[in-house]
Amino acid sequence: MTGDGTRVVHAGVPSAVPGRSFLPGPAFGAPYHLDPVLGPQPGVDGYGRTDNPTWRALESAIGELEGGECVTFASGMAAVSAVLLSVLRPGDTVVVPGDGYYKTRAFASSHLAERGVTVLEVPTAGPYPALETVRLLLIETPANPGLDVCDIADLAARVHAGGGLVAVDNTTATPLGQRPLDLGADISVASGTKALTGHSDILLGYACTRDPELAASLTGWRGATGAVAGPFEAWLAHRSIGTLDLRLARQSTNAAAVAALLAAHPAVTTVRWPGRPEDPAYAVASRQMRRIPGVVTFTLADKAAVDRFLEAASLVFAATSFGGLHTSADRRAQWGDDTPDGLIRFSCGIEDTDDLVADVRRALDAVIA
Known part of the structure; x- marks a missing residue:
């Protein structure tokens, strides 16, 4: 396995073609040209809310680092809310960190609770309740701002025993500090606004998973709600990952x-x-x-x-x-x-x-x- 410095410099970089730039983009476009006879075609960009080549390059880079398929969003909270709302249904139970990012708790206690989801707040360091009936465990480790840590592999095993899912907010650690998917998590979600891009100049979020159905659900949610990253922000993010x-x-x-x-x-x-x-x-x-x-x-x-x-x-x-x-x-x-x-x-x-x-x-x- 190559070192971290090599991985981030080459993550998502296209194959070398003489006369082409190392990192192409950004590609700006709301509508794209359609085939005038056949109309929209699979795998061909048709509208900017659905896909963008600059997103794909960034998603390839983050996916390489996290070890999964990446879906980018307009912000970290857009990514977190996409995970919560695309996974949870009325009657489900979700566990969120009681000492993690306060906006996540606020979103869960208002929007999720009023939609019939049972919300439990648990400190990152525990103790954790029985997890066999939990549909989704969202943990943030290290927690923001208290920096407590929990054992991802242990909690993932407990949740999976009951058929639930585990999402890890990996914002503070970044994929170079921690790879939640390797430790048993189903989803790694993060704010790319923070250390991942590190220049204090963009808002960005992402979610990574190795489950094709989860990835498709998150992509569909993004397209339906319009919580998309701008191509210029995606290009800046990809450029920043190299350092x-x-x-x-x-x-x-x-x-x-x-x-x-x-x-x-x-x-x-x-x-x-x-x-x-x-x-x-x-x-x-x-x-x-x-x-x-x-x-x-x-x-x-x-x-x-x-x-x-x-x-x-x-x-x-x-x-x-x-x-x-x-x-x-x-x-x-x-x-x-x-x-x-x-x-x-x-x-x-x-x-x-x-x-x-x-x-x-x-x-x-x-x-x-």
């Missing part, structure tokens, strides 16, 4: 250094990063994940402490989202997330490690000055 290995390597290195600093600083009350041996998630993460992401979650005393930290930092942007080139910090409580007022999801960028650590240290010192 994924390099970006993740620096972000993970920075996260290890920042987590060590946070753990030793008196301004910090809690710190979570699954790469630390002291972290509760370390044992499962080190066994299940191929690399630990560049997101660190820590807690300061209160909102005022977070304000002082952000005002004192020069390399840390106050912003939501994560996984980009630039280091950012997001006080999650401001979005209605059920977290302490002083909790920060800290996304390490690709700045020089020494510079970033020095900047974070100065900002932390300002909190208690």
